Amino acid sequence: MRSARAGLKGMAAALTAISFLSGAGALAATTPQRTASTNRDALRVCADANNLPQSNSQGEGYENKIAEALAHDLGLKLEYTYFPQRIGFVRNTLRAKEEPSGRFKCDVIMGVPYPYELTATTHPYMHSTYALVYRAQGALASIESPADLLKLPASDRATLRIGLFALTPAADWVLRHGLIGRAVLYPAQSGDPKVTALSTVEADFAAGRIDAAILWGPIAGYLVSRRGREDHLRLAPFGADPTIRFDYAIAMGVRFGENDWKSTLDRWIAEHRSDIDRILTGYHVPLLP
Amino acid sequence: MRNKHRAIFRTVVLAAAAAAAAAAFGDADLDQAMSSPSNWASQAGDYANHRHSTLNQINEGNVDKLQLAWSMSTGVLRGHEGSPLVIGDTLYMHSPFPNNVYAINLKDQTFKWKYEPRQDEAVVPVMCCDTVNRGLAYGDGKIFLQQADTTLVALDAQTGKVVWSVKNGNPKIGETNTNAPHVFKNLVITGISGGEFGVRGRLTAYDLKTGRVVWKAWSTGPDEDMLIDPKKTLTWTNGRMRPVGKDSSLKTWQGDQWKLGGGTTWGWYAYDPKLNLVYYGSGNPGTWNPHQRPGDNKWSMTIFARDLDTGMAKWVFQMTPHDQWDYDGINEMVLADIKMDGKTVPALVHFDRNGFGYTLNRDTGALLVAQKYDPAVNWATKVDMKTGRPQVDPKHAPGVTAEDVDVKGICPAALGSKDEQPSSYDPSTGYLLVPTNHVCMTYEPFKVEYTAGQPYVGATLTMFPGPNENGDMGNFIAWDPAQGKIVWSDPERFSVWSGALTTDGGVTFYGTLEGYLKAVSTKDGHLLWKAKLPSGIIGNVFTYEYGGKQYLGVYSGIGGWAGIGMAAGLTDPTAGLGAVGGYKDLAHFTNLGGTLFVFTLPQA
Numbered sequence: 001m002r003s004a005r006a007g008l009k010g011m012a013a014a015l016t017a018i019s020f021l022s023g024a025g026a027l028a029a030t031t032p033q034r035t036a037s038t039n040r041d042a043l044r045v046c047a048d049a050n051n052l053p054q055s056n057s058q059g060e061g062y063e064n065k066i067a068e069a070l071a072h073d074l075g076l077k078l079e080y081t082y083f084p085q086r087i088g089f090v091r092n093t094l095r096a097k098e099e100p101s102g103r104f105k106c107d108v109i110m111g112v113p114y115p116y117e118l119t120a121t122t123h124p125y126m127h128s129t130y131a132l133v134y135r136a137q138g139a140l141a142s143i144e145s146p147a148d149l150l151k152l153p154a155s156d157r158a159t160l161r162i163g164l165f166a167l168t169p170a171a172d173w174v175l176r177h178g179l180i181g182r183a184v185l186y187p188a189q190s191g192d193p194k195v196t197a198l199s200t201v202e203a204d205f206a207a208g209r210i211d212a213a214i215l216w217g218p219i220a221g222y223l224v225s226r227r228g229r230e231d232h233l234r235l236a237p238f239g240a241d242p243t244i245r246f247d248y249a250i251a252m253g254v255r256f257g258e259n260d261w262k263s264t265l266d267r268w269i270a271e272h273r274s275d276i277d278r279i280l281t282g283y284h285v286p287l288l289p
Numbered sequence: 290m291r292n293k294h295r296a297i298f299r300t301v302v303l304a305a306a307a308a309a310a311a312a313a314f315g316d317a318d319l320d321q322a323m324s325s326p327s328n329w330a331s332q333a334g335d336y337a338n339h340r341h342s343t344l345n346q347i348n349e350g351n352v353d354k355l356q357l358a359w360s361m362s363t364g365v366l367r368g369h370e371g372s373p374l375v376i377g378d379t380l381y382m383h384s385p386f387p388n389n390v391y392a393i394n395l396k397d398q399t400f401k402w403k404y405e406p407r408q409d410e411a412v413v414p415v416m417c418c419d420t421v422n423r424g425l426a427y428g429d430g431k432i433f434l435q436q437a438d439t440t441l442v443a444l445d446a447q448t449g450k451v452v453w454s455v456k457n458g459n460p461k462i463g464e465t466n467t468n469a470p471h472v473f474k475n476l477v478i479t480g481i482s483g484g485e486f487g488v489r490g491r492l493t494a495y496d497l498k499t500g501r502v503v504w505k506a507w508s509t510g511p512d513e514d515m516l517i518d519p520k521k522t523l524t525w526t527n528g529r530m531r532p533v534g535k536d537s538s539l540k541t542w543q544g545d546q547w548k549l550g551g552g553t554t555w556g557w558y559a560y561d562p563k564l565n566l567v568y569y570g571s572g573n574p575g576t577w578n579p580h581q582r583p584g585d586n587k588w589s590m591t592i593f594a595r596d597l598d599t600g601m602a603k604w605v606f607q608m609t610p611h612d613q614w615d616y617d618g619i620n621e622m623v624l625a626d627i628k629m630d631g632k633t634v635p636a637l638v639h640f641d642r643n644g645f646g647y648t649l650n651r652d653t654g655a656l657l658v659a660q661k662y663d664p665a666v667n668w669a670t671k672v673d674m675k676t677g678r679p680q681v682d683p684k685h686a687p688g689v690t691a692e693d694v695d696v697k698g699i700c701p702a703a704l705g706s707k708d709e710q711p712s713s714y715d716p717s718t719g720y721l722l723v724p725t726n727h728v729c730m731t732y733e734p735f736k737v738e739y740t741a742g743q744p745y746v747g748a749t750l751t752m753f754p755g756p757n758e759n760g761d762m763g764n765f766i767a768w769d770p771a772q773g774k775i776v777w778s779d780p781e782r783f784s785v786w787s788g789a790l791t792t793d794g795g796v797t798f799y800g801t802l803e804g805y806l807k808a809v810s811t812k813d814g815h816l817l818w819k820a821k822l823p824s825g826i827i828g829n830v831f832t833y834e835y836g837g838k839q840y841l842g843v844y845s846g847i848g849g850w851a852g853i854g855m856a857a858g859l860t861d862p863t864a865g866l867g868a869v870g871g872y873k874d875l876a877h878f879t880n881l882g883g884t885l886f887v888f889t890l891p892q893a
Contacts (some may be wrong), residue, residue: 048742049659051741051742054742083414084414084741085739085741085742086414086740086741087414087417087485087740088414088417089343092414093868094503111742112739113737113738113739114737115737116737116739117736117737117738149338150749160763166549166575166576166581166743167576167577167738167743168580168743168745169579169746171577171578172580172581175543175583180544180546181543181544181717182544183544184545185544185545185548186549187462187463187486187487187575187576188486188487188576188740188741188743189463189485189486189740190461190462190463190486190741191415191459191460191461191462191464191465191483191486191488192460193414194413194463195461197739197741197743215743216742216743216744218742219742245746248737248744249743267790269678
């Protein structure tokens with residue numbers, strides 16, 4: 001828990017910096033906010049129906065909460081189009097049209113990397129990093145960072161089981177440090193829309209199949225907040241690394257070319273940084289400047 | 290109608306009994322059906338993947354008179370791969386998801402029966418590249434359907450009633466099926482798709498009569514899982530065949546990565562009844578980024594030759610060790626006896642996605658020929674004939690050059706110099722007639738991917754036409770498998786994504802993405818006839834004879850990787866003209882569709 005708290009402290013500093021920058025952005029924006037609101041009756045969000053902590057169909061994810069705040073401020077109803085956030089997500093949501101109206105199924109994805117190949121992006125509203133989540137017992141009770149784990153005696157490392165996903169920097173990190181043999185490997189995406197990164201790791205911690213896992217920060221923070229006490233879980237974020245990128249900025253994704261809509265969202269983000277951060281903090285997202 | 294059909298079946302049954310009494314090479318029903326060129330009893334028309342018909346009523350002299358005989362909608366507007374089957378007086382038509390099956394009376398084109406499976410819609414998001422299905426199989430009086438949700442169904446060919454049904458996989462872990470099942474002897478053989486979900490590939494053989502699993506052979510992992518005998522399974526090593534040795538797969542992966550190792554098996558398999566071997570290829574090594582999976586990643590990207598009865602591997606040949614380009618090795622295995630240096634060689638010919646046309650001795654597994662079948666291929670300079678390894682050009686190998694630069698102009702693109710669309714072997718010329726892609730790609734690192742809520746610096750592929758003056762993205766070629774040389778080449782505006790057919794009429798048929806069904810001279814490739822169909826063609830051309838007339842058919846229904854997958858992968862509006870422009874152009878030519886078209890000559 002100590003590491004997680006350190007992360008939150010860092011976050012507070014980050015917030016100040018972001019607020020300052022976005023304040024400048026808000027001043028620069030001169031178009032009235034009405035334009036986009038007037039020609040749409042709803043905030044139509046493309047989302048995964050089961051991918052906590054980001055989103056679910058019960059509105060329990062932080063992206064749901066940000067969407068609610070956004071819809072409220074724009075005076076729009078909130079509507080969702082759901083599809084698993086896996087292969088074909090953008091093609092089947094943001095870029096897909098409804099029959100027979102020919103209208104796009106939804107107009108914004110609340111979280112995409114910044115920048116992103118498949119959508120245009122707003123300004124980022126979140127910057128987080130991958131984190132090591134570990135059961136603070138036995139040999140691991142003494143560690144406070146991923147680097148500490150590497151310093152453990154070889155005999156301790158030889159018995160570890162570290163859960164990680166293909167196509168994440170976790171795989172690069174364990175390969176570089178000769179720990180791939182200790183890895184419990186999960187596919188980058190599950191074929192079952194009910195199985196998420198969170199549910200996979202949560203189940204394996206509960207069953208004692210893993211001692212640690214390497215996860216994208218928001219998932220790591222949420223897991224520790226949910227299961228930290230009973231499973232003795234702690235979180236240690238990865239810092240900057242010369243060859244492996246652990247930190248990513250997240251923005252909203254819109255269709256290429258819809259610049260007015262993007263500007264509307266950018267203005268809202270600029271004016272509501274602190275509201276967004278309050279939401280993210282509530283989900284224990286480890287935030288970076 | 291009905292009586293006639295019964296009569297045919299009686300004949301078949303009698304013939305079956307006779308065949309069973311003799312040395313049964315294949316399933317008696319199927320052997321009987323294949324023995325008549327009137328039928329199109331398997332997806333390739335035979336076990337050897339020749340896609341050749343001895344029918345010659347339609348020939349070079351009259352093919353330009355072809356006219357529409359009849360057509361039938363499948364009721365589905367998605368990519369239509371594979372082809373129908375014809376046995377006796379019945380045509381069996383399949384559709385993409387939801388994989389309906391229709392038995393059609395050839396006499397009057399009425400439905401004899403329909404089978405419309407109920408499948409969980411949840412399987413659709415798990416299918417990477419459109420909801421295609423590559424068709425049905427026939428044997429033992431049954432029609433076999435391999436559904437998208439991995440259910441393998443045996444239907445009574447006369448009534449459409451389910452005889453048996455088994456689950457071949459689990460969509461909840463990303464396993465789906467797009468391949469056609471293949472009936473070889475007393476087995477129905479099927480593969481698995483889902484490399485994008487880290488599915489571990491395998492080939493599974495089911496008992497034709499009961500659906501019981503007879504053997505299952507994995508592409509990666511421990512020797513016993515792969516049905517590999519470390520001492521007896523051979524591979525091409527320093528110019529000769531040597532045993533693969535212990536743990537030949539495990540040694541080429543880190544930790545447990547082989548469990549998410551890919552090597553899926555969604556292509557066209559072949560069977561040599563004399564050698565009793567089944568041949569097929571495995572796909573790319575799972576979802577791992579290349580630098581996340583050091584090693585050769587065996588036996589992904591591999592040609593397997595297995596004993597049909599036991600599944601034990603006689604030999605293996607890995608084409609693209611440590612694949613960095615997504616060149617799945619699943620394309621069809623064509624078995625042809627070809628003349629090389631005055632001798633007839635029992636050969637296996639394979640046009641790999643990696644751009645090399647391979648000729649191997651299908652009995653021993655020895656490498657005979659490996660040459661580029663598109664001159665643009667540049668990721669490797671050549672295949673070293675001693676080791677069988679491609680000589681990778683570091684200029685075109687992601688991760689070999691500095692990690693922070695784009696790797697530009699890699700040919701072929703990830704979709705390969707050819708994808709699953711099968712070639713045809715013409716015995717009279719000895720040529721293979723091959724639908725190909727002429728598309729290259731730029732590999733850009735440092736683009737962030739986002740999957741199931743976790744970001745990662747992956748690589749993005751941008752595809753564009755291969756080098757030429759007109760921006761053409763495909764060729765239809767004739768290939769000499771003994772020399773490893775292109776005999777002739779017809780340029781095509783788009784990739785040719787339709788299976789070819791050759792006939793004893795001296796004519797070769799194929800379809801194009803714009804929707805043309807074309808007939809060209811097998812000898813020199815000159816165009817003899819073409820017809821524009823409503824939707825692009827990604828199905829395979831087939832032929833049959835009924836009532837003394839030869840018919841020619843193909844599905845019209847664009848989709849698959851070429852139709853939506855590629856379109857989806859090529860939509861970056863900031864990209865220049867190139868492939869984005871090229872494939873976007875498809876929308877000027879065609880629309881979605883789902884119709885079977887059948888042509889014939891006018892009454893003399």
